[in-house]
Amino acid sequence: MIQGVKQQKWWGWGEEGKAYQHADKPKFAPFVKRIVGVDINQPRMSPPPFESLDVPPSRLSEELRAEFQAIIGNKFVQSDDETRVVHAFGKGVRDLVRVRRGELGRVPDVVLYPGTEEEVARIVDSAIAADAVVIPFGGGSNIVAALEAEPGETRQVVSVNMGRLNKVLEIDAESGLARIQAGVFGPDMEDQLKARGWTMGHHPDSFVWSTLGGWIATRSSGMQSDKYGDIADIVRGLRMVMPGQILNLRPLPSTSSGPSVREMVLGSEGRLGIITEAWVQVHRIPEVRELQAYFFPSYGDGLRACQQIVESDAAVMMARVSDPMETQYIMANGKKSGRVGSLMSKAISKVMEAKGWDLEGICMSFVGFEGSPNHVRYEKGLVNKIVKANQGMGVGSGPGTLYDQKKYDTPYIRDFMLDHGLVADVSETTTPWAYAESLHTKVQQAVQDALDSRGKRGVVFSHLSHSYHSGACQYFTFAVADDSEDCLDTYDVVKRAIQQTFVDHHGTVSHHHGVGEEHSPWMAEDISEAGVFIQRKLFEGIDPGSNLNPGKIIHEGRPGISSNSSDA
């Protein structure tokens, strides 16, 4: 490990020593038992000791090592086993299962920690001169297999960890813009901004373990995107190291200078180069910030309310609604004496029953407000009317406060579940509003069919997470109860069913997790064969030797996971 560069566990999400526990959440174990038949009070499987792994030796040539050492110094050229294994994968559940099993694939031969853009440029040029493969690495939280080398890669593989490039370089206070290095992690970046009175307002679930460069490279979107925009809106300029040259896009509010090069770098997942810094929109920290919670009698009511809120004269910071199963999951995760626990106090339950609500079908919603006290009052008034018109009821700001505290913890639950034989992950998509509810139904059915085909139990739930004028993102969490050797096959069948349902029913392959290798089989169905052709020509033009993170975004697919349909 390099001082000052955070590194996740090799076998799971986040930092060593931090883990989910449910001792103070008495409803959780019964909930899991009821839904998927797994008893989480049984002893858990532990990850194997690192020493048990059979890590393939580094294939880095002495010549290339010496070149890298000359560029960045010996200390920042790392090829010990653990560093290499940490950089071999992202944190998708498929990654976790494989690494715990010691199925390490094509582990990078060296991990480099450049400290300047110039060093990044010299690394890229040296690597390409040696016909090596270059894979940029930010927080390592990718869940679409964008960080691993292709299994059959015979060339040297170089992972470039950007963590030392972690500074807010300047703030243009007049324009609301900040120039920030790409390797900075979310919390570090927001701390640096906050110290000067600013925020970027970008809070993806991965926030604690992801970086600005990673957000740009994958087209990330945060929980407050309804106000602050997706990363594609937030990033106004950037610099990227390409073979032999550096792209410099100055910060511009908007431009008509031909096909958008900025939008080609966004989502490029390392295939065009390494992003070193960006100019991003920043905002003054708002006077008031409130998360209000609401309940709706059905998911359809909640979806309609969210659409109406987004289309209304109110311009909220966030509007999300969980489906009934996710609502139950949230409630089951409430502490004994906590606010969410008390949410379903007898008093509230009685109100709902009096309204004739099916308590198994209720849906929890959060709406976020920011601005002056007067403006927040005004917007809450508009939202309350819409909530009422859609049969909803408000339950105050208590649950929102709790949501804010726990919003980044889900991956720890995922790892805990994996220890108990529950293989869980997430998939998300956007559709136009017209198809939001039907897509949700179809995904649920597809998952059930997939589980049935494997004779396994499992669950899928979702929330509407990001809204736009013409549609919304629905974020699905799914889990399969399979502690067998074939658990990844079961996972694949379910994951494939979900992705296929997305593209078959007006959805995109991914809203903000990117493509990587995991989603590449559906690209032609998402953007048509001609769209894939355009992306391929772009990649080939910039990287004729296929040295820049090859196989990502456009790929023939991996054996374990492929599209059901062959035509676009």
Next chain:
Amino acid sequence: MIQGVKQQKWWGWGEEGKAYQHADKPKFAPFVKRIVGVDINQPRMSPPPFESLDVPPSRLSEELRAEFQAIIGNKFVQSDDETRVVHAFGKGVRDLVRVRRGELGRVPDVVLYPGTEEEVARIVDSAIAADAVVIPFGGGSNIVAALEAEPGETRQVVSVNMGRLNKVLEIDAESGLARIQAGVFGPDMEDQLKARGWTMGHHPDSFVWSTLGGWIATRSSGMQSDKYGDIADIVRGLRMVMPGQILNLRPLPSTSSGPSVREMVLGSEGRLGIITEAWVQVHRIPEVRELQAYFFPSYGDGLRACQQIVESDAAVMMARVSDPMETQYIMANGKKSGRVGSLMSKAISKVMEAKGWDLEGICMSFVGFEGSPNHVRYEKGLVNKIVKANQGMGVGSGPGTLYDQKKYDTPYIRDFMLDHGLVADVSETTTPWAYAESLHTKVQQAVQDALDSRGKRGVVFSHLSHSYHSGACQYFTFAVADDSEDCLDTYDVVKRAIQQTFVDHHGTVSHHHGVGEEHSPWMAEDISEAGVFIQRKLFEGIDPGSNLNPGKIIHEGRPGISSNSSDA
């Protein structure tokens, strides 16, 4: 002319018979005389008769003509001189001067009017098989030389007029999306939408004479973009005919499916193919629409107010402010008994004088509001506070009504001026807010220096036209008084000075007019050499034979106009 397809005059903007006149605007002639020394009461020069032009014969081969006739029918294969000349140029002032002089350049050999996407696809494939050049044509209002073939083009040149593809095909009312054919003109499209209760809200200056496909191909932006977005925001999906295949991007609110192919088509100016239809965001026609007018004692005050309005809790539809010279121009264009004329009534002038304002320095501003009556009231309250805090004063909704009526008429004034030896055109850019005022000052100085270097009089004025979180677009109108044979040289010196000032001072080469050949010399300074490299690789990959509108966006520049600086 093809029935149902609007066609502009060959020698000027818009329809035959419609022209600017100033008989009822008594202040205008004295204003022009005072500012640039031109007496518009003198007899005007008339365009020459069309018959006087020496139109080069069509070089279309009989084989290719027969193929095109087989695809779309004889009637829609036009190669008469006037049709070809109309399709030889856009409507930049350089175009008008050249066409009136009979300097016709490389006139297209044939103009095709396909009626279906399939016909477009067959045309493209036939043209490329014959190694011909294909140039898509919408309303013909382009002002950056994106519609003309390269002067030395030896291959056959095919202009594809998209005007028959002019239907709103479907409206997804649940999602606020409409599928619309690319060749539809602005008013026709809005009429079709309005009949069903919708609007797209996209109103560029060229609205009457431009098309959906043209807006997409040039990254257009309309007057109400603060609310409705640039065309890049409005277009959610599209179809484009490419050589041998059709790109189909389904309508998606947002996606992370790799580098954005949608954003590569936006601004592609015909270099990747021919856009045939698009899914665009549409909105219900708002209950209330109001344009309020304000005056500020200086341009700086107006700019600051607009930024504060855009950053405030209000979310206005439009916020613009004219600089002092443009304000005087607007006033001088007021009718004798009209509202703008009465604006500067003695009463208002007295108020301004009492405030100590320099009447030569005042700046007129329009702010647009839409929504429910209550919401418009609420936003007007917020805006009024900001206006006051920036020394401004409101003067009601009268001028805004007039602005709405006349907003598309400026190009007719431009043509009238040309008849009197005033060569006028427009250039626009965006910068971050921090550089907005200094850019304005520098452009004024650059224009004056350029005029001095030619010993000519002229004028430049501007308004802030589109606002974003991090900056704004300033839209400059400039005119040179030069009725000599060398008038285009004078124009070039001034135009070049403006563009160079843009890229030298944190601005982009163009905010919404695109690049064409006119702005291509500054592309490396705008998006860096590496950005140009990326665009070039994209174009080469899709169009290896350089058949698709070659020379646009990336080009070595034309002799008459080139960047002052050679490095990026």
